[in-house]
Amino acid sequence: MLKLILGNKAYSSWSMRGWLAVKASGLDFEELVVPLYNDTWDERREGDEFAPSSGKVPLLWHDETVVWDSLAIIEYCADLTSREHYWPEDLAARAMARSMAAEMHSGFSALRRECPMNVRRNVPTPDLSDEAVADINRVLTLWAQARARHGSGGPxxxxxxxxxxxxYAPVVTRFLTWSIPVPPFARQYMSDVLRHPHVAQWIDAAQDEPWVIEQFEGGKGTA
Incomplete structure (x- = not known):
């Protein structure tokens, strides 16, 4: 049985990525949402269940197998089911897709810091640093290149x-939350992502969460 431990759906971008990965597998799984930064967070993350990831989420247990980190969870689910659920079949497309996923995994720190994920908000575009603007432009460039080279088979x-x-789904939500101006092709892509049933299910569930993290409500953070 698969068990996925997550942070708040409203705020945790890495949890969203891990959840989407497990959802794409088509396998049944149990999910446990552990509120980030509440009174019991420090105590909870020191438990045996969190030990392999040093208290970080998402964390996937499959019987005695444990996988943490969103990209690792994607790869584990691909190995467990079918890589066709996760990566393009064409070699060149797959190479580009993996490169883009890896860049998302390791980069865009200014965008993360200045536009924290919060799928329950929509606010006017903030004043952003040059570094955050560069991150946004890089994301848009990657999206444009992928769509132009390999996107003809779907949305x-x-x-x-x-x-x-x-x-990149959490980036879509960030752009929406912080009213980031995007060109028409990106606006269409964002709309298609938000309509995907798995993404829509995640966002709907986030609306019902009772927890509020003030640092991600009115200012900058790193979720």
Missing amino acids: FLFGGWSAVDMM
Whole structure:
């Protein structure tokens, strides 16, 4: 049985990526949402269940197997089921998709810091640093290149829904929350991502969460 431990759906971008990965597998799984930064957070993350990831989420247990980190969860689910659920079949497209996923995994720190994920808000565009603007432009460039080179088979970056869309889905929500201006092709892509049933299910569930983290409500953070 798969068990996925998550942070708040309203705020946790990495949890969203891990959840989308497991959801794409088609396998049944139990999910446990552990509120980030509440009174019991420090105590909870020191428990045995969190030990392999040093208290970070998402964390996937599969019987005695444990996987943490969103990209690792994507790869584990691909190995467990079918890589066709996660990566393009074409070699060149797959190479580009993996490169984009890896860049998302390791980069864009200014965008993360200045536009924290919060799928329950929509606010006017803030004053952003040059570094955050550069991150946004880089994301848009990657999206444009993927769509132009490999996106003819469907509405997503590489045509069909894939791991790279899962990795960038929280960026879509950030752009929406912080009213980031985007060109028409990106606006259409964002709309298609938000309509994907898995993304819509995640966002709907976030609306019912009772927890509020003030640092992600009115200012900058790193969720």
